Amino acid sequence: MDKRWLGIIIIFIAGIACMYLIVDSSPTVGKAVTVVDEMTITLPSGFNILKETDKSVHLLDHQNNTANITIKGTGDNSSKLFKSKLKSLNSSGEVEIQDTNNNGTTNIIFYKNLTTDNEYSITYFVKDNRTIELKMDKYDHWKDDWNFIFDTIVHNFKQNK
Numbered sequence: 286m287d288k289r290w291l292g293i294i295i296i297f298i299a300g301i302a303c304m305y306l307i308v309d310s311s312p313t314v315g316k317a318v319t320v321v322d323e324m325t326i327t328l329p330s331g332f333n334i335l336k337e338t339d340k341s342v343h344l345l346d347h348q349n350n351t352a353n354i355t356i357k358g359t360g361d362n363s364s365k366l367f368k369s370k371l372k373s374l375n376s377s378g379e380v381e382i383q384d385t386n387n388n389g390t391t392n393i394i395f396y397k398n399l400t401t402d403n404e405y406s407i408t409y410f411v412k413d414n415r416t417i418e419l420k421m422d423k424y425d426h427w428k429d430d431w432n433f434i435f436d437t438i439v440h441n442f443k444q445n446k
Contacts, residue, residue, distance in 0.1 A: 319343050320441050322358020324415055327437035329354075329430040354430070355420040359409070366418065367392035367409045380405075406431075413440040 317328045321343055328334070328345060332354060335346035345354040359366055367387070371394055374380050379399055386393040391410040398405065406427055408419040412435075419434060421427045 319356075321356050321417065322415055323441050324358065324412065324417065325439050325441040326356060326434060329433050332430075351423045353422040354434075355418075355422075356434075357418040357420075359416045359418050364392065364409075366416065367394070370394065370407060370409075410435065412438050415440075 316330070317334075318325050319328065319334055320326075326343075331347050331349055332345040333348055335344045335353075342355070342357045345356065347353070364387075371382070371385065374382060374394065374396055380396045381399055382394065382396050383404075384393075384395040391408065394407045396405055396407075397403070403423050406421045406424070408417075408421075408431065410417055410419070417438065419431070421431065424430075
């Protein structure tokens, strides 16, 4: 065998090893994505698109439990939506607000339904000048999936205008 073939084989093996390391360390390679209000969102593990009402609202359903995620594009009025949702939840009387967090770009409401004892969270956050509403229902370990969605959401530059 010629030395050129040995060099080609070594480069081929190094390329395969690099591709494996990239795929193994990437949280988004091989995952399903959806487009919400011109933003591409990678779905967390175990979630499927249950219902797609239009381009700005998607309902995700977990295949092994009752957890649901609703993702909605709402324009660019995050703080106004947060205040009105907090006011409507307080006035309903059916929920107990457990915590609210407001740090400028992210507004989170944690609440518990008093009749069913389920925990919920609603988040309004701004990414690339777009406000996204993220509602998580019947969740036990919401923080990992919330961080995953927040970290993987990007503007969809390939979408036709």
